[in-house]
Amino acid sequence: MAQNVTPAKALVVNGRTADGAVVQINGHSYVEVETLAQILGAAMRLESGRVVLTSTASDSSAKPEHVAPGLSKVFAKAGISQLAEMREWKGAISSALRSGVAGGTWLAPLLREHRVRAEASLGQASVAATTDSDRLALQLLNGEFTNLGQWDSNAQALILSLNAEQNLNPAAAQNDPLLAKISECGSFLNAMLVGGEFADSASCH
Numbered sequence: 001m002a003q004n005v006t007p008a009k010a011l012v013v014n015g016r017t018a019d020g021a022v023v024q025i026n027g028h029s030y031v032e033v034e035t036l037a038q039i040l041g042a043a044m045r046l047e048s049g050r051v052v053l054t055s056t057a058s059d060s061s062a063k064p065e066h067v068a069p070g071l072s073k074v075f076a077k078a079g080i081s082q083l084a085e086m087r088e089w090k091g092a093i094s095s096a097l098r099s100g101v102a103g104g105t106w107l108a109p110l111l112r113e114h115r116v117r118a119e120a121s122l123g124q125a126s127v128a129a130t131t132d133s134d135r136l137a138l139q140l141l142n143g144e145f146t147n148l149g150q151w152d153s154n155a156q157a158l159i160l161s162l163n164a165e166q167n168l169n170p171a172a173a174q175n176d177p178l179l180a181k182i183s184e185c186g187s188f189l190n191a192m193l194v195g196g197e198f199a200d201s202a203s204c205h
Contacts, residue, residue, distance in 0.1 A: 078128040079193045082121040089114035133198035140204035
């Protein structure tokens with residue numbers, strides 16, 4: 001039976017070319033195993049009943065290298081804005097404590113307004129988080145927000161209790177361990193966001 005053989009064609013694998021490596025016979029394409037091994041950078045071994053090709057080139061797709069990118073610029077900007085909102089909230093709480101005035105009907109709405117703005121800004125930072133580092137940093141922002149919310153609640157309860165010694169003594173508020181933790185975390189987060197690289201701090205948890 002006559003065989004329909006077409007001119008040999010070049011074989012291209014991952015940008016590497018072997019001229020004349022592909023032969024078509026009766027509509028089927030054939031490649032010499034040695035040529036295929038050479039262009040793949042593989043070692044060939046003949047065994048009983050089979051030919052074994054073993055790749056000697058590194059397979060980057062099989063074992064991808066994990067790269068931890070820095071903070072994205074969009075997230076860092078959103079995070080810095082969120083920190084500014086929390087500083088405003090923190091300042092309002094400190095002012096209320098220093099005034100020593102019973103909350104009445106004005107204190108809770110005022111502090112609630114600051115909380116809402118800080119929470120909205122935190123939501124914007126969450127949307128902006130696109131890298132692994134962004135998402136890790138977002139957890140720290142959430143920790144700072146949670147701690148500040150707890151200090152807000154504690155401060156309002158303290159003011160409403162009309163404990164004059166606590167309300168009228170600024171040093172009492174400044175010596176609050178929770179406030180110290182919040183302040184430390186705030187400073188840490190600001191430096192981290194400006195620097196653009198994720199780092200962790202126990203003060204933000």
